Amino acid sequence: VQLQAYGGGPVQAGGSLRLSCVVSGRTFSTYGMGWFRQAPGKERDVVAAISYSGRTTYYADSVKGRFTISRDNAKNTVYLRINSLKPEDTAVYYCAIRGSPYSTTSREFHEYDHWGMGTLVTVSS
Secondary structure: OEEEEEOOEEEEOOOOEEEEEEEEOOOHHHEEEEEEEEOOOOOEEEEEEEOOOOOOEEEOOOOOOOEEEEEEOOOOEEEEEEOOOOHHHOEEEEEEEEEEEOOOOOOOHHHEEEEOOOEEEEEEO
16 A cells, blocks of 8 residues: 655645545445544644544644645545645645545554655645
C-alpha cells in the first residue's frame, strides 16, 4: 500500500491550499481516510477524517469551519481543502488509511496502518 501526499508549500496567512493524497495497493473505496499534521516540536495530531463512503466526516475543533476533507473514490484520492490559513497551521501534513475496511471516521493513530510521507505547509504572517 502506498500513499502519496502533495499540494503543500509556502503560503501567506489568509490564503488557501488543497492537499491531495493518492492511494494505491488497496481498494480505496472501502477504507476510511485521515489527515494528520505535525508542527515543529509538537506531536502529530488528527485534523480531519472521512468514512469510506464519504458520508461521514470528523474535524478537530481547531480546524472546524476552515478545513474540508473530501474524497474521490474513482481517483483513489482524498483531499484536504484549507482556507483562511494561519501561521499556526504550519506543519507537515500526513494522510493515512484505516486498517479495516468499511470503516467510519477515527482520530486514533493505531487504527491507521499505512501513512504517506507528508507534505509541508508553511504559513507566513
